Amino acid sequence: MNTTFRTLMGACALAALSAGAFAETITVATVNNGDMIRMQGLMDDFYAKHPDIEVEWVTLEENVLRQRVTQDVATKGGQFDVMTIGTYEVPIWGERGWLVSLNDLPDSYDIDDILPAIRDGLTVDDELYAAPFYGESSMVMYRTDLMEKAGLTMPEAPTWDFIKEAAAAMTDKEGEVYGICLRGKAGWGENMAFLTAMSNSFGAKWFDMDWKPQFDSEEWKTTLNFYLDLMNNYGPPGASGNGFNENLSLFQTGKCGMWIDATVAASFVTNPNDSSVADSVGFALAPDNGLGKRGNWLWAWNLGIPAGTQKVDAAKAFVEWATSKEYTALVASKEGWANVPPGTRQSLYMNEEYQKVPFAKMTLESILSADPQHPTVDEVPYVGVQFVAIPEFQGLGTAVGQQFSAALAGQMSAEQALDNAQKLTEREMMKAGYIK
Structure with missing residues (x-):
């Protein structure tokens, strides 16, 4: 090897080492x-x-x-x-x-x-x-084949009552097909993201204008009981442990008739490489109750x-x-x-x-329809659709989510879960100085 070649090789090696270093x-x-x-x-x-x-x-x-x-x-x-x-x-x-x-x-x-x-x-x-x-945002993803088999047509903007009717019609527990899959795993960004957005459409709110917690309201009672009724009768077993990824897997493997969750999931449920039901998925706006708010987030x-x-x-x-x-x-x-x-x-x-992507229009419509500045039917002192934009919410949301997840698991009644949520939220808001 001549001297010039050795010098060049040495320079190249040094340059490579220098780049890595x-x-x-x-x-x-x-x-x-x-x-x-x-x-x-x-x-x-x-x-x-x-x-x-x-x-x-x-x-x-x-x-x-x-x-x-x-x-x-x-x-x-x-x-x-x-x-x-x-x-x-x-x-x-x-x-x-x-x-x-x-x-x-x-x-x-x-x-x-x-x-x-x-x-x-x-x-x-x-x-x-x-x-x-x-x-x-969030929207309804559903099996078009099961909806057709049930003799129903999904509206572009369904009500919660229709969702319950469709869930009942699509459930086949012997065949391990469940009419509805919803988040049950505890967490402010897991079950409480879904339930807070859902509660908005039922007229519920986390706090009134004086920052007093509202889990003792009829609206929250109606929200939680409706959710538990849906999941206990038409949801999959072990739902209290299911978050986004678990429900995605259930839907992709044909276990869910409907799934109300993040619009971003649409690409995964319609991808034939990942989803066994990719060719029979439809989309609709998140449900409402006729009160002017849909149960979708941002x-x-x-x-x-x-x-x-x-x-x-x-x-x-x-x-x-x-x-x-x-x-x-x-x-x-x-x-x-x-x-x-x-x-x-x-x-x-x-x-x-x-x-041309089948869910593009519905995703944009869902995003634009969410209103973080006015998230609830009544006036509230906070912004945020599926969360309350205060520093304390991260801990509060998870603590409340644990109560509601326990109710879904059958460890306590809806009434007990709401009472616990009210008391713990009052305690934390007093400690933080929002209320006396």
Whole structure:
């Protein structure tokens, strides 16, 4: 081997070692939802654009993720450089200075393209504190074949009474087909996301204008009893342990006649690679009771950068890539338009190819119909559709969710669960100084 060749080889090796040595590693905490898992399989595109950045993933179940990132961001622990956080956390954490502003993302990112309904929930004093990875509302997903067999036609905007009638008609417990699948797992973002949104359509509310808890109201009694009646008679066994992912699996394997949950699930129940019922799925708006509010929510899973990170520039590069129009096009090229992250950009819903996706129109209509500023039938002192946008709600929502999950499991009556919810919420609101 001549001297020149050895010198060249040595220079190449040194360059490779230097590139590896100077690559900055960021840690991304994310939820174990399908869209997030898909992103991890597309990282070659990110690395091609950013060879100087390495990404380590911490992928967690929803309730665990919330606990871990809340602890880290509150203490500025620096464990994570990018966090997957929801619409509930962003304005509270942004106002406290716990998140890095994203207002300086480049013009090419096109912040103005983000749907106003989603962007408004991520903005405090004109500062954007997280970028939406996907946005969602909730809707009814149902088996068209079972609906037809039952001799029923799903309205585009059904009532809760129709949902109950259809659930009864589609249930075949001997055949392990259950008319309705709903969240039962305890958690402010699990069963209480569903039940709070549902309660809005029944005229219920968490608090009156003086912040007094309202679980002793007739409206909450009606809501919870209706839910328990649906699930006990027409739901799957073990429902008190079922959250989003468990119900998704049940629906995909043909066990559910109807499932009322996040619009983002539509791509997974209609994907023939994942769903045995993909060719017989229909969609409808979340139910109502004729009171002017539907039982649908408004949510986004977002990427935020905690103020405790020492790697802001690298974190911003990742957030920009993962929530960009280009990432949407990447997913479309690899997985098809039905599988792109939905609900964030206006341009997506103006795309002629995406307009052909069967659930696109219903998803957008559901998102636009949710009103976080006026979530309930009566006037209330809070904003938020399936949550109450106060810092105490994370603990409160989970504590109440545990009572309602226990009622679903048959461990206590609806009356006892509501009484427990009322007392614990009163106690915590007094402790926090909202009421005396």
